[in-house]
Amino acid sequence: MLSTRSILSAFVMLLVAGLVSPVYAQDAGATNTALVQWSIITAGFALAIAAAGGALGQGRAVSSATEAIARNPGAAGEIRGALILGLVLIESLVIYVLLISLILFFLKPFGG
Amino acid sequence: MTAPGRDPLLSRLERDSVIVAVVLAVAAAALWPDRPARALGVLGGFALIALSYRGIRAGVDGLWAGASGPAGADGSAAPVPVPPRAGFVKFFTRHAILAGGAYVMMARFEFDPMAMLAGVTAPAVAATVEFVRTVRARDGGPHSRSS
Numbered sequence: 001m002l003s004t005r006s007i008l009s010a011f012v013m014l015l016v017a018g019l020v021s022p023v024y025a026q027d028a029g030a031t032n033t034a035l036v037q038w039s040i041i042t043a044g045f046a047l048a049i050a051a052a053g054g055a056l057g058q059g060r061a062v063s064s065a066t067e068a069i070a071r072n073p074g075a076a077g078e079i080r081g082a083l084i085l086g087l088v089l090i091e092s093l094v095i096y097v098l099l100i101s102l103i104l105f106f107l108k109p110f111g112g
Numbered sequence: 113m114t115a116p117g118r119d120p121l122l123s124r125l126e127r128d129s130v131i132v133a134v135v136l137a138v139a140a141a142a143l144w145p146d147r148p149a150r151a152l153g154v155l156g157g158f159a160l161i162a163l164s165y166r167g168i169r170a171g172v173d174g175l176w177a178g179a180s181g182p183a184g185a186d187g188s189a190a191p192v193p194v195p196p197r198a199g200f201v202k203f204f205t206r207h208a209i210l211a212g213g214a215y216v217m218m219a220r221f222e223f224d225p226m227a228m229l230a231g232v233t234a235p236a237v238a239a240t241v242e243f244v245r246t247v248r249a250r251d252g253g254p255h256s257r258s259s
Binding site: 051077078082084087091094098099100102103106 | 233235
């Protein structure tokens, strides 16, 4: 069974490997171009996955809320507040990914 | 039933979110006085999530108006001041508005992206504060553990 220390060590080694990997690059320009291309592709996929996940979550929230209201119309006010709060929190996660994707699309932190 | 638009939970969350965003913006302005883009980024990110909140709330209110029928017909539904059609337009176009707004803030106004992410976090922080407040109230107040 993996201990917490071994998991932490593996994580630190992964971080270090990610930091030193550009040292082994022979052609910095080509690596940078590939990194930019992959970052844009990754941003597109991340946005698609976030939109799909957010839509699924919001659909489930609305479905559960309408079902709960149908079962107990007296609690509709409280359910409405919780529904709006849940939708906003799900939406905030999608906006995080939107912002990160826009950073990768337009600000190009990896150059290019 | 609580009338739509006067939910105390949502009112507290709105107030706490505004407070969190203002505190973050003031902190950013105090920590980096030579970089106003960071404080503006916090406010820009908060504006994005506020826009999204308004869209969601308008959509839910529109749904409410459509589902609850005539105002007060069954004694449980209150009139909703938001026109359902405008609410649905806001609800379904909010992502396009958000993407356009975020692009303008980030690429044209050059707001700090990380500060914008911090601004978007404000409602989540407010929800956490509300959760802690609820738990403490349920446990009998802040001094219940020591007693």
